[in-house]
Amino acid sequence: MKAVLLSGAIASLLLLLGRVSGFIREAFIAAKYGASGEADSIIILLTTPDVLVNLLVGGAFSVALIPAFNRLSQLDAKYLYGEFSLLTFVFFLIVTLILIGFSDVLLYWLLPGGGGNSELLLAFQVSLLAVPFCALSGVSGAYLHFKNRFAVVAGGTLIFNFFVIFGLMTLEVNVSLLVGVPLVLIVAALARWGVQVVDSRTIPFVINRQNILISSKLLKTYLYAVLSGGLLFTLPVILRSIASMEGEGNLSLLNYAIKLVDLPIGVLISIFSVAFLPRLAVSFVDEAREDYLQMINSLIFMALACTVTVCVVVFFSSREIVGIVYDWGSLTSSNLEVIEGYFSIFLMTIPFQVLNAVLVSVLASRGDTLRPLLIISMGVVSFLICALFLELNTSNLLLGSLFLFALITFSLFYILAIKHECLLFAQRKYIFEMIKLSLMLVLCSVFSFIVSLVLSGVAHLIVVMLTGLVCLFLFTLKSRELRAFIGQK
Numbered sequence: 001m002k003a004v005l006l007s008g009a010i011a012s013l014l015l016l017l018g019r020v021s022g023f024i025r026e027a028f029i030a031a032k033y034g035a036s037g038e039a040d041s042i043i044i045l046l047t048t049p050d051v052l053v054n055l056l057v058g059g060a061f062s063v064a065l066i067p068a069f070n071r072l073s074q075l076d077a078k079y080l081y082g083e084f085s086l087l088t089f090v091f092f093l094i095v096t097l098i099l100i101g102f103s104d105v106l107l108y109w110l111l112p113g114g115g116g117n118s119e120l121l122l123a124f125q126v127s128l129l130a131v132p133f134c135a136l137s138g139v140s141g142a143y144l145h146f147k148n149r150f151a152v153v154a155g156g157t158l159i160f161n162f163f164v165i166f167g168l169m170t171l172e173v174n175v176s177l178l179v180g181v182p183l184v185l186i187v188a189a190l191a192r193w194g195v196q197v198v199d200s201r202t203i204p205f206v207i208n209r210q211n212i213l214i215s216s217k218l219l220k221t222y223l224y225a226v227l228s229g230g231l232l233f234t235l236p237v238i239l240r241s242i243a244s245m246e247g248e249g250n251l252s253l254l255n256y257a258i259k260l261v262d263l264p265i266g267v268l269i270s271i272f273s274v275a276f277l278p279r280l281a282v283s284f285v286d287e288a289r290e291d292y293l294q295m296i297n298s299l300i301f302m303a304l305a306c307t308v309t310v311c312v313v314v315f316f317s318s319r320e321i322v323g324i325v326y327d328w329g330s331l332t333s334s335n336l337e338v339i340e341g342y343f344s345i346f347l348m349t350i351p352f353q354v355l356n357a358v359l360v361s362v363l364a365s366r367g368d369t370l371r372p373l374l375i376i377s378m379g380v381v382s383f384l385i386c387a388l389f390l391e392l393n394t395s396n397l398l399l400g401s402l403f404l405f406a407l408i409t410f411s412l413f414y415i416l417a418i419k420h421e422c423l424l425f426a427q428r429k430y431i432f433e434m435i436k437l438s439l440m441l442v443l444c445s446v447f448s449f450i451v452s453l454v455l456s457g458v459a460h461l462i463v464v465m466l467t468g469l470v471c472l473f474l475f476t477l478k479s480r481e482l483r484a485f486i487g488q489k
Helices: 002-033 037-056 060-070 074-101 103-110 118-146 156-174 177-200 216-244 250-274 277-285 289-315 318-326 333-365 370-389 394-419 429-454 457-478 480-487
Strands: none
Touching: 002 037, 002 156, 002 250, 002 318, 037 103, 037 118, 037 177, 037 250, 060 074, 060 118, 074 103, 074 118, 103 118, 103 216, 118 177, 156 177, 216 250, 216 370, 216 394, 250 289, 250 318, 250 333, 289 318, 289 333, 289 429, 289 457, 318 333, 318 457, 333 370, 333 394, 370 394, 429 457
């Protein structure tokens, strides 16, 4: 277990650096273009390939492939990786060509308030060519996770953003951004996938023609996981699309706020979902039921403790975080206030988003991907209907997304408890653990509030962050459950 935690910590550090590079990317756009129609266009170009891959893939490759890899020998796992890489490339190349044919409609749905722009449409079409390479990164990433090689996958965002940032700085001097951004995007996607291929030490697209390993069951599991994971990724897309209807630049403001929340979510999901999914799959295959249930309880409790602590700390530092990242360019004080408002609401979804990722992974390790799909589908469809017919503003939509994430979390808990007889936190010891956690959060909140009255700026941010880390560390020391979990081999 210590080795798994260490791998997760290293992966989280690299992912943290990747998210920081994402901040730099967003801060560069914010500083240069502020909240404008041009900023909206650049954001759409940079994010669309990954958004489309997340919609069509999400975490499905890891959810479907890692358990399948664990059931095979090393050689057969390599062949399955080759088969799925080839299938993925062909499928997403076809999807890309179809999307290019309907790119005007797709661009309208992504940026309904942006108006018609032939140059933007052409740039958008070229940027879609990065989609197959983004998808291939998902396959190679799942294979590396199976081999317990987390570092390069976690560093994928850092690699991608390095090429994007360098490209943006170069293009700013030489050519139009709308002309060069799509090319930069394709190069960045290729670089991310290429580094993963090198780290896997396995040539992709190599298959055993005499024994095809892709089964209908695997494809069905993948399809369910695609739809359930992809539907969750539609929420930020829906939010950004509706935000663009409130005027030029509002999409940019909302995107800046969402990017701030992406950092803690990405780091925490890396630890509690990605790094532990192979261990969960192996435990379930080995039918070590007691150990398996204990791991689930401990994992979810640790995820809960970390996420709520992060949520409290970030809430009391929201103004400082927004100022440090974005208050050095073209954004006005009113723009920063809007970003802070969006950020303060959306960061409340952190515990639920991370717990949803963990619970979906747990259910996937038990071979159940259909029930999460149905729950998430009903939730997202209901949210979309409310968003379209109630004509809610962006702030109300963010509150609605908080309610939706929470509803999905409790529904997944119910499935795990009732359908799989995994009664989480049923033991009496968790009552005392929850009381300890609540007291820790109260103390952390009170101290953070006092700090906000005394300090400001970077000093305030550092002290509040250290307060959260110290509180979480002391809580871990006092928690017998977490000490036992971390101490497992």
